Amino acid sequence: xxxxxxxxxxxxxxxxxxxxxxxxxxxxxxxxxxxxxxxxxxxxxxxxxxxxxxxxxxxxxxxxxxxxxxxxxxxxxxxxxxxxxxxxxxxxxxxxxxxxxxxxxxxxxxxxxxxxxxxxxxxxxxxxxxxxxxxxxxxxxxxxxxxxxxxxxxxxxxxxxxxxxxxxxxxxxxxxxxxxxxxxxxxxxxxxxxxxxxxxxxxxxxxxxxxxxxxxxxxxxxxxxxxxxxxxxxxxxxxxxxxxxxxxxxxxxxxxxxxxxxxxxxxxxxxxxxxxxxxxxxxxxxxxxxxxxxxxxxxxxxxxxxxxxxxxxxxxxxxxxxxxxxxxxxxxxxxxxxxxxxxxxxxxxxxxxxxxxxxxxxx
Numbered sequence: 001x002x003x004x005x006x007x008x009x010x011x012x013x014x015x016x017x018x019x020x021x022x023x024x025x026x027x028x029x030x031x032x033x034x035x036x037x038x039x040x041x042x043x044x045x046x047x048x049x050x051x052x053x054x055x056x057x058x059x060x061x062x063x064x065x066x067x068x069x070x071x072x073x074x075x076x077x078x079x080x081x082x083x084x085x086x087x088x089x090x091x092x093x094x095x096x097x098x099x100x101x102x103x104x105x106x107x108x109x110x111x112x113x114x115x116x117x118x119x120x121x122x123x124x125x126x127x128x129x130x131x132x133x134x135x136x137x138x139x140x141x142x143x144x145x146x147x148x149x150x151x152x153x154x155x156x157x158x159x160x161x162x163x164x165x166x167x168x169x170x171x172x173x174x175x176x177x178x179x180x181x182x183x184x185x186x187x188x189x190x191x192x193x194x195x196x197x198x199x200x201x202x203x204x205x206x207x208x209x210x211x212x213x214x215x216x217x218x219x220x221x222x223x224x225x226x227x228x229x230x231x232x233x234x235x236x237x238x239x240x241x242x243x244x245x246x247x248x249x250x251x252x253x254x255x256x257x258x259x260x261x262x263x264x265x266x267x268x269x270x271x272x273x274x275x276x277x278x279x280x281x282x283x284x285x286x287x288x289x290x291x292x293x294x295x296x297x298x299x300x301x302x303x304x305x306x307x308x309x310x311x312x313x314x315x316x317x318x319x320x321x322x323x324x325x326x327x328x329x330x331x332x333x334x335x336x337x338x339x340x341x342x343x344x345x346x347x348x349x350x351x352x353x354x355x356x357x358x359x360x361x362x363x
Contacts, residue, residue, distance in 0.1 A: 008169060008229060022303075024084035028311070029259040029304035031252050033271040034073060035278050036107035037066025038296040041200040046185030049212065050204050062103040065207075069297035070107040074114020076318075077299075085268070089116035089133060092265040097138040098272035099145050108135045108272035135272070141351050141360065142247045143271050150358035153243035160236055161190075169229065176222060183214040191230040198223035227293055231279040238346055243358060245280040246349035253341055253348065256304045260311050260337065278317075284347060285315065286329025295319050300326075304337065311337040 040061050044051045057063070078085055086093055098108040118124065118131035140149065160166060170190065180188040180197055188194050201219050205211055211219065235241040248271075258264040271277070278294040298319040305312055312334045315326040328335050330343050341348075349357070 008165070008232065022080050022316075024081055026305045026307055027081070027084050027303055028267070028306050029256060030081065030084075030268045031255065031271075031302040031304075032077065032268070032299060033273055033277060033281070033302075034070075034107070034111065034299040035275050035294050035296060036062060036101075036103040036272060037069035037110070038063045038203070038206065039066055039103045041203050042196060044200065045197060047183065047212075048200065050209050053204070053207075053209065060101075060103060062106045063207075066103070066296060067106065067110045070110040071114040073297050073299060074111040074116075076114075077111075077301075078115050080301075085115070088119060088122055089131065091134070094268040094270060095136065095266050096134065096270035096272070097136040097143065099143055099274065100137050100140070101145060101274075104272040104274065105135065108270070109133075111270070111272065138271065138273075139247075139351065141354055141358075142251050143273055143277060145274060145276075150243050150354075150360060152358045153240065156237070156239050156243070157234070160233065160240065166233070173226065176218060176226070179214075179218060183212070191226055191233060194223065195227045195230040198227045224293060228288075231276060231293065232283055232288055234276055235280045235283045241280070241284050241347040242349055243354065245277075245284055246347045247351050247354045248277070248281075249284070249344050250348045250350050252302065253344070256311070256313070256337055259304055260306075282317065282326070284344065285326055287317075287326045291317065291324065292319055292322075305334075313337055313340050 040054045040057050040059050040063065042060055044059070054061075054063075096108055096112055098104045112133040112135065113130055116131070116133060117129040119129065122131055123129060124131065138144075161170075173191075173194070177188045177190075177194065180186075180194060184197060186193070186197075188197065198219065201211055201215055201223065235244050252269070255264070255266075255269055259267070275294040275298075278298055278300060279288055281300060282288040282291060282294075298317070301316045301318075303314040303316070305314060313328075313336075314334065315328060317324045317326055325333060327333055328340060328343060331339050354360075
């Protein structure tokens, strides 16, 4: 069975460079946001032969491999910025936050362990270099798990899906939906339900399980395209971007402004989040289309740098072993901070206005 998939993914400009060590002489601030490490599936489909493979773990839980991924990402970030990040943890230097979900909370903790292992007088157990580093709860209006608890967003998103473009897309995917429904035993009738099957299959394949024969006709190529369609749809319009990621951009840009005016001692902000958090930023930069789906442990670094009194931003994306420098659409690679703010102006929104415009639902 082969289904021809249309493309809602358009070309964008980015630069792919493999870089592990970064020049830090002019680095003045850093924002890092990453997807949690490997987890168990969000759900199992009724005919899934591997429902009981993770008998000792519930769904949506970080695995030991996921812990190792995040610990390694912490080490990688330390090595990448080795001449800039202090050798010993300093509470004023960094503020880390996480969505209030088990897998992101544990990912944030293990990342911080890799970034700042205890040394010298910070070691409080002679047999361990682990130290407790604060991981703050992120404001759910800034860094959230889909859906955003924003009725205005949900109404706008429903309107998008009911529009001509996405109705046509779903019609073209009916053959795929029916094939998935017949083989999984679950009703698959939209992008999100199909994306969930892709997620489950990807995790099972990732731990070495042999996928059922029927999956060969649709996985990975077709289902991964659907996964990306779903990710892109979340921030497909300017209004959707504004409600989905605008308040996060506002917090990041306010942090950069504080650095530029020397009004904060904090130099690094860290966010432990999800694939949709990463994808919403990439899509707002016009870079999602030509990049792979954010895998477990994928990371974005937004570097604020200063040359000759002028501040500019570099953006890097690590997904697996590949590190990509991102060009913000409409700007050069060294994007002046003022230009970045101008380019994002229409989608940036502070929490107070986000709450009002969203008719925020405190569910």
